[in-house]
Amino acid sequence: MQRIALIVSLALASLFPVAHAASAGKNATSSSDIEHRLLLYNTHTGERLEIVYRRGSSYVPAAIAKLDYFLRDHWTGQVRHLDPRLYDILEALTQQVGRPDSEIDIVCGYRTAASNAALRERTAGVARNSLHIQAEAIDLRMPGVSTEKLREAALALHRGGVGYYPHSDFIHVDTGRVRQWCFDCTPEQMQGD
Numbered sequence: 001m002q003r004i005a006l007i008v009s010l011a012l013a014s015l016f017p018v019a020h021a022a023s024a025g026k027n028a029t030s031s032s033d034i035e036h037r038l039l040l041y042n043t044h045t046g047e048r049l050e051i052v053y054r055r056g057s058s059y060v061p062a063a064i065a066k067l068d069y070f071l072r073d074h075w076t077g078q079v080r081h082l083d084p085r086l087y088d089i090l091e092a093l094t095q096q097v098g099r100p101d102s103e104i105d106i107v108c109g110y111r112t113a114a115s116n117a118a119l120r121e122r123t124a125g126v127a128r129n130s131l132h133i134q135a136e137a138i139d140l141r142m143p144g145v146s147t148e149k150l151r152e153a154a155l156a157l158h159r160g161g162v163g164y165y166p167h168s169d170f171i172h173v174d175t176g177r178v179r180q181w182c183f184d185c186t187p188e189q190m191q192g193d
Helices: 002-015 017-024 061-070 085-096 113-122 147-157
Strands: 035-042 048-055 104-108 137-141 161-165 170-174 179-182
Touching: 035 061, 035 085, 048 061, 048 085, 085 104, 085 137, 085 147, 085 170, 137 147, 147 161, 147 170
Parallel strands: 035 104, 161 179
Antiparallel strands: 035 048, 104 137, 137 170, 161 170
């Protein structure tokens, strides 16, 4: 009799997997329910944003639009749709350094070509064809985490370019090809290269 009950139970579980998962435990969570969130501070505008930008594998369109605005060219106010994989890199960085709920300071997101050219005239280390112009790069730091540690974490992700600017105290991440550089670094600072 117990064997028949077990067979019936297994048959019902295969017909109703959701009900079976719920009865198996309250911690059963579908990967499509997992919320991916960011907590950001824009160092130029003073704005803060806490947002769920993706649920499971689906980006949240309204959240992406808010992020695009948040990461606008702070000189001109121009908004451009950023590569959403950047947000995945940011979230992965917080996890990689063991601080998944920490705030990230945004130094630069999108830049127009004109803003990039003006910055090149005033500042060394700005690429002529920067991926910031293509809305595929973000410069950042994380309070309480050294930029050296943040750089190591970004390199470990192998998800795009990683630049290290120790004198300006930020790192650059982008969704371009995997590569790395260290601007105006001492030989000791280049050891991660």
